[in-house]
Amino acid sequence: MGVSGAGKSTVGAAMSAELGLVFAxxxxxxxxxxxxxxxxxxxxxxDDRWPWLARVGETLRSGTAEVVACSxxxxxxxxxxxxxxxxxxxxxxxxxxxxxxxxxxxxxxxxMAPTLLGSQVRLLEPLDRDECGIRILASLPVGEIVGxxxxxxxxxxx
Numbered sequence: 001m002g003v004s005g006a007g008k009s010t011v012g013a014a015m016s017a018e019l020g021l022v023f024a025x026x027x028x029x030x031x032x033x034x035x036x037x038x039x040x041x042x043x044x045x046x047d048d049r050w051p052w053l054a055r056v057g058e059t060l061r062s063g064t065a066e067v068v069a070c071s072x073x074x075x076x077x078x079x080x081x082x083x084x085x086x087x088x089x090x091x092x093x094x095x096x097x098x099x100x101x102x103x104x105x106x107x108x109x110x111x112m113a114p115t116l117l118g119s120q121v122r123l124l125e126p127l128d129r130d131e132c133g134i135r136i137l138a139s140l141p142v143g144e145i146v147g148x149x150x151x152x153x154x155x156x157x158x
Contacts, residue, residue: 001072001133002071002092002093002094002095003120003124005101005103005107005117006095007145008026011091012069018150024069026052026070029052031051034048053077053081056068056070057080057081057085058084060081060084060085073124074123089153092127092136094136094137134149
């Protein structure tokens, strides 16, 4: 979880490979209408997000994928996923806004306009203590992030 540019897709793919799990990018689960809105620089509303979050949860529940890169910015969004798959574990990639903006400036994305970063930062609600997951600095090397997440997930499962 985290804002655009935090490294969710990169870390999710690396974690999936490390654990031998199937990965899905939540970006691929957005509707065409939502992708079009974001490409136009328009932030999604909660009404836009609920069906997408249901697809994320269903993707995990069905076993189509076991790791999904997903922003899950608000507690309510994570709760919507947990309503479908209660054992969902979240890795929050937390990065300084300047670093994230630099990453966004260096990449090309199908529809996520860099101008939407500010709205995502404002929307982000940190993981609460009662949520299953961990906060990891997005500035760490990918391998280190995967190692930290793997150790925490293993501990959470014990």
